[in-house]
Amino acid sequence: MAGGSAASALQRVQVAPASTLGERLDTPGGRPPFPVAEPLAALLPGGGLRRGSVIAVHGSLSLLLALLAAATAQGAWAAVIGVGDLGVLAAAEAGVVVRRLALVPRPGSDPAPVAAALLDGLGLVALAGTDRIPAGARRSLAARARQRGSVLLPLGRWPGADVELDCRAGAWHGAEDGHGRLRSREVVVRAVGRGAATRPRTACLLLPGPDGLVAEALGHLTIKAVG
Amino acid sequence: MAPVRVVVVWCPDWPVVAGAAAEGWPARTPAAVVSANRIVACSATARAQGVRRGQRRREAQGRCPELAVLADDPDRNARAFEPVVAAVEALAPGVEVVRPGLIALPARGPTRYFGGESVVAERIVAAVAAQVGVECQIGIADGLFAATLAAHRGLLVPPEGSAGFLAPLSIAELHQPATGMDLAALVDLLHRLGLRTLGAFAALPVDDVASRFGLDGVRAHRLAQGLDERPLARRHPPADLTVTRRFDPPLDRVDAAAFASREPAEQLHTALAARGLACVRLGVGACTEEGEELHRVWRCAEPLTAAGISDRVRWQLDGWLTSRGGRPSGVDDSTRQADLGGITVLTLVPEEVIGGQALQRGLWGESGEDDERAGRALVRVQAMLGPEAVFTGVIGGGRDPTDRVRLVPWGDDLTPARDADLPWPGRLPAPSPSRVPAHPLPAEVLDDAGCAVGVSGRGRLTGVPHRIAVGGNPPRRVLTWAGPWPVEERWWESGGGRRCARLQAVLDAETELCAVLLTCETGRWRVEGIYE
Numbered sequence: 001m002a003g004g005s006a007a008s009a010l011q012r013v014q015v016a017p018a019s020t021l022g023e024r025l026d027t028p029g030g031r032p033p034f035p036v037a038e039p040l041a042a043l044l045p046g047g048g049l050r051r052g053s054v055i056a057v058h059g060s061l062s063l064l065l066a067l068l069a070a071a072t073a074q075g076a077w078a079a080v081i082g083v084g085d086l087g088v089l090a091a092a093e094a095g096v097v098v099r100r101l102a103l104v105p106r107p108g109s110d111p112a113p114v115a116a117a118l119l120d121g122l123g124l125v126a127l128a129g130t131d132r133i134p135a136g137a138r139r140s141l142a143a144r145a146r147q148r149g150s151v152l153l154p155l156g157r158w159p160g161a162d163v164e165l166d167c168r169a170g171a172w173h174g175a176e177d178g179h180g181r182l183r184s185r186e187v188v189v190r191a192v193g194r195g196a197a198t199r200p201r202t203a204c205l206l207l208p209g210p211d212g213l214v215a216e217a218l219g220h221l222t223i224k225a226v227g
Numbered sequence: 228m229a230p231v232r233v234v235v236v237w238c239p240d241w242p243v244v245a246g247a248a249a250e251g252w253p254a255r256t257p258a259a260v261v262s263a264n265r266i267v268a269c270s271a272t273a274r275a276q277g278v279r280r281g282q283r284r285r286e287a288q289g290r291c292p293e294l295a296v297l298a299d300d301p302d303r304n305a306r307a308f309e310p311v312v313a314a315v316e317a318l319a320p321g322v323e324v325v326r327p328g329l330i331a332l333p334a335r336g337p338t339r340y341f342g343g344e345s346v347v348a349e350r351i352v353a354a355v356a357a358q359v360g361v362e363c364q365i366g367i368a369d370g371l372f373a374a375t376l377a378a379h380r381g382l383l384v385p386p387e388g389s390a391g392f393l394a395p396l397s398i399a400e401l402h403q404p405a406t407g408m409d410l411a412a413l414v415d416l417l418h419r420l421g422l423r424t425l426g427a428f429a430a431l432p433v434d435d436v437a438s439r440f441g442l443d444g445v446r447a448h449r450l451a452q453g454l455d456e457r458p459l460a461r462r463h464p465p466a467d468l469t470v471t472r473r474f475d476p477p478l479d480r481v482d483a484a485a486f487a488s489r490e491p492a493e494q495l496h497t498a499l500a501a502r503g504l505a506c507v508r509l510g511v512g513a514c515t516e517e518g519e520e521l522h523r524v525w526r527c528a529e530p531l532t533a534a535g536i537s538d539r540v541r542w543q544l545d546g547w548l549t550s551r552g553g554r555p556s557g558v559d560d561s562t563r564q565a566d567l568g569g570i571t572v573l574t575l576v577p578e579e580v581i582g583g584q585a586l587q588r589g590l591w592g593e594s595g596e597d598d599e600r601a602g603r604a605l606v607r608v609q610a611m612l613g614p615e616a617v618f619t620g621v622i623g624g625g626r627d628p629t630d631r632v633r634l635v636p637w638g639d640d641l642t643p644a645r646d647a648d649l650p651w652p653g654r655l656p657a658p659s660p661s662r663v664p665a666h667p668l669p670a671e672v673l674d675d676a677g678c679a680v681g682v683s684g685r686g687r688l689t690g691v692p693h694r695i696a697v698g699g700n701p702p703r704r705v706l707t708w709a710g711p712w713p714v715e716e717r718w719w720e721s722g723g724g725r726r727c728a729r730l731q732a733v734l735d736a737e738t739e740l741c742a743v744l745l746t747c748e749t750g751r752w753r754v755e756g757i758y759e
Contacts, residue, residue, distance in 0.1 A: 061661040061759045077601035087756065088620030088632040089659040102605050102637065103618045114608050121604025123597070172733045172742055172758075175709035178688070181656065182709060182731050182742055182758065208658040 034071035043191040052146040053162040060167035066214040069095030082128035093212040112137040130156040163193035230370030230455035232334040237378035241328025245307035246297035262299035370455035389453030394426025425451040477569025484544035492537035505530030510576035516568030542610035660756025667753035668698040682728040686713035
């Protein structure tokens with residue numbers, strides 16, 4: 001029965017079809033992207049923070065915290081370099097596990113070596129003050145992220161970023177001339193980038209949503225006080 | 228069983244000696260240690276002026292007005308005694324620290340080695356005086372109790388002579404409070420029964436003592452007879468795990484330091500692992516050619532592996548070799564060596580160790596690898612920027628976004644300053660501002676007529692906010708606002724605590740909206756948070 005067992009052995013070996021090859025090439029080392037919250041997944045190619053990529057975030061620290069939340073909850077480590085006034089409480093409310101969020105508020109005159117050291121060991125590295133980094137250092141940081149399978153999240157312009165997320169703040173809900181309190185905010189996030197992300201994608205989100213986490217805005221509903 | 232021959236080393240008035248040394252007082256100062264308002268110990272100078280153990284503090288100060296009083300601190304006594312123990316241990320291993328101030332060791336070994344009991348006594352006194360600068364007295368006798376009493380008198384009791392030595396001594400000597408035996412009631416009773424000396428007590432038949440005085444009586448009876456209550460519990464000297472390396476020629480290059488750090492790190496880790504220990508605080512010390520001594524302690528969140536020890540040593544040497552002198556790294560090597568000198572001696576000291584099982588990895592691999600990689604990267608950044616450069620936040624209790632978060636340098640204990648589970652009435656509900664400036668920006672709140680808006684004593688706004696200027700910028704229109712919410716904190720304190728009011732406002736910026744958290748305190752508005 002040697003022939004039969006060989007056939008069943010072949011069946012047991014799972015042969016991946018060639019059509020899935022593209023996805024696998026997308027993930028260096030075969031590792032899946034870092035997860036993000038459901039409403040943000042639609043904006044990112046691959047539905048998450050692809051390892052080895054550079055994802056620039058403009059205009060909102062809350063958006064950065066929302067991006068870090070799911071990954072840190074799953075055990076990844078994140079660092080924020082050069083933001084001296086980050087609200088750690090806001091991070092916790094956005095769902096970030098603050099135990100795995102390292103802060104380097106004062107990286108010195110040149111943040112690039114600090115970012116490079118952190119890209120070696122941490123999965124997600126956010127970096128402010130990108131204007132001060134020369135083009136050569138940017139390229140080497142991007143190369144380091146690609147090599148290590150980490151994600152670099154510059155807070156500001158970054159030519160050559162894989163995805164650029166631009167956040168436009170909209171109306172706040174909950175406060176009305178002395179009554180209530182701030183509860184949620186509408187934002188429009190626009191994602192443009194290279195490769196799979198060339199086609200711009202836009203999403204209307206609540207950031208923060210009513211429960212603190214990012215939520216999808218129901219654009220056709222306008223929230224009005226009744227009575 | 229015949230009692231073993233014991234050498235007792237006694238430092239008189241140890242609590243006072245240790246306390247005065249800690250305070251830096253000269254030895255002749257009349258000093259006393261007080262616990263619960265009673266004198267526990269006093270110096271010889273104070274005793275000469277009539278201060279006695281057991282007196283009230285007021286009474287002692289009445290007899291000796293210049294008496295310096297110290298609080299009793301058993302930790303301090305024990306800590307200060309450690310060098311004395313080490314000095315004695317260097318002469319004869321296997322000592323027992325009966326209490327701080329009193330050491331016992333078996334006499335047989337050192338007597339044979341040094342050739343006579345009086346020689347041993349001289350050696351110990353000389354060693355303690357030379358190495359620690361403390362006076363001590365030696366007593367040698369059969370059994371710990373007799374040897375202790377002999378030490379109080381500075382006597383060498385001949386072998387088999389303990390019973391004879393003890394017989395004429397007062398029955399009150401049975402009560403040695405510091406050794407943990409409280410025989411005060413028994414001593415008092417024996418005294419009233421007319422048994423004034425140990426010899427008289429020892430002469431009673433043991434059966435009668437047992438039936439009349441019980442177990443304590445039998446123990447005391449054995450002591451009075453010169454029979455030992457228990458053998459010595461000998462202390463094993465703590466292993467010296469410090470690793471020292473000398474470098475000839477001295478280390479003056481970073482790559483050489485990197486290479487040199489590996490082997491001592493391995494050795495330290497192996498030595499610790501052999502004892503089932505792991506290091507969580509590593510001291511790295513170095514001597515330079517110039518004779519400069521450098522020392523730095525690395526705290527670690529996780530127990531150190533061999534690679535972790537090696538990394539820290541390398542980073543530290545790297546830091547010392549490149550950053551001292553404050554020169555940029557571009558200076559050529561010859562001038563750098565000239566003014567700094569290379570490193571000649573490297574010492575690794577395990578400052579704090581814990582049980583090695585803490586190094587055990589999670590069975591299924593879910594914990595460990597990511598955390599360890601991240602930890603190494605963060606420590607690397609600490610080596611670049613200093614230990615106060617990398618933080619993690621801890622969320623605790625409080626009412627403000629600033630109060631509730633404590634930033635802890637990486638590697639330190641992650642305990643919140645205040646309990647988050649307590650109710651904190653007046654706490655700002657979520658969402659919290661995503662930016663919390665370390666120094667709140669001054670702000671001005673104006674109504675539609677351009678007059679400043681404040682908060683009244685009843686916690687109400689004095690006008691409707693129309694425009695808000697932040698940090699000297701031109702005022703921006705207020706789209707909507709919420710509050711004010713008055714907060715009164717610690718009003719029961721003498722300083723008056725803190726009284727303020729909070730306000731949330733959404734401002735109309737040029738391109739997009741911006742929400743801020745304002746606080747009004749003593750009439751002045753400040754921006755405490757920005758919702759970005």
